[in-house]
Amino acid sequence: MSNDGRRKFLKGIGLGSLVMSVGSYGVVANKPTTDKKSKHYAMIFDQNKCVGCTDCEIACAKVNKVPKGQFRMIIEDKTDPKKPRERRMVRVSCQQCVEAPCVQVCPSKACHRDNLTNIVTMNADDCIGCLYCIVACPYNVRFVNEETHAAENCNFCENTNLKEGKDPACIEACKYEAIVFGDLNDEKSKINRILKIKDSLRMKPELGTKPSLRYIPAVRLGV
């Protein structure tokens, strides 16, 4: 973890850790720590399994105290009207970019990458409401919270459920295992096992944002 890196550095163990801690704290502040033990949380949305019940939306809003009528995540119904029986749901939420434009542009570092978890998250108190992050996000998944007047995004419940050692609210709420959450840097995690055997996509990868959300597209049966 990044804290370990700092401790080692303080003990003056080696040049390697010096480079590491500079890498993670200074020059490339936007990049996640590359330390082996650091986290890279990610999420899979499986279109084959989602039924569109919206339980996840409700749980998310409740746990994260999202004002009524606003959302950190929603499920968009992208079913082709010509094929109403082939239901297609898509999760809309922050893609947790590894190269996050929102973090890069925020002038007050309110939108930042958390030191411990590497999750793109918010410090509402530091936000001046310039909306730069909102126009910078290529996925348009940030918004100004009407109560805090600060911009925010889905941060995998970093400061709520995750801090309490629980899974993100949407994961807890989903009865169909349509969303899977885990650490990509942990070889044995469930998310890695699934990604190894299933094909998944990332949204707009051509933009170079390196999103952490993976989507498993629905397979058409009986073609």
Place this chain on the structure above:
Amino acid sequence: MDGAMNFTIGFSEGVVWGWPIAAYLLLAGISGGAMIISIVTRHFKEEVENSPLTKAGSLIGFVTIAFGMVFLVGDLHKPLYFWKILINYNFHSVMSIGVIAISVYIPLTAVMFFYAFEKEILKYFGFLSFVAKLLRPLRPYVEFITLWFAIIICAYTGFLISVLVRFPLLNTALLPALFVVSGLSAGNAASGIIATKFFKEDMHSFDMKVLHRIEWPIMIAEILLVFMLAVSLVVGNEYQKHAFLAFTSNEFGLLFWGGVVGLSFLIPIIFNLLLGKFTSHSRAVYYFTALSVIAGVFCLRMFILYAGQTFGI
């Protein structure tokens, strides 16, 4: 995959950065442009006395950037927290870099204002004469630094929005150049108006001739940059092709063709080039075309911001 693996809902609707930002971009451009022109002209003439153009340039430079800041800060959702930028600098953010540049530039324009109006100021505030004495020898250096910062201010307003990858019309390297050039054009027009209207500059003085001379190369550069911007979208990828529709859409076509092309290019061309023989001596025509140019530059900022944010990827 049926092309269904994509989402089209967004959490922030419509144009997020609206007209106050466009106004800020215009005012910053005028400030930088007017400052550049007056400093360069003064240097070129080896001016000793403060000419009307120098006075106009430093007045405009100072007042417009100060007003611009009002729009910029006023548009924040939490304006009272503006100071957070000043303590939490993010050197990766163009906005932070811009705020640093502005915090140097505004005091510089204030000093430039002091230089240009030294006599007038000392008449009423005699006790400031020691400040004048201190500042006087520094004038060439202050002018030099201000010139650079004026260019930086114009360019940074372009960089500010050209980093937004979601909007092809904004996300182009041409934007900073376009903003410098259009800033010069608006600054030129504003300087001419203020110099003749308030500082009794003669319509046919040397300085006014300079302003008229440089008007054309600036306009040609501006036309070229707008043209290149449009072409780069037409020949670009899917997203860029889509964004090109902004130029032809009903919604923004008028803003572009009427506002940008009409007000900032056609009107000055018609009145100065074609009808020049009959109208070039008329004050009214000069003010009319100069105001038209400024309005046109505002339309350019509005078009870029609004159409840019409407035709996203």
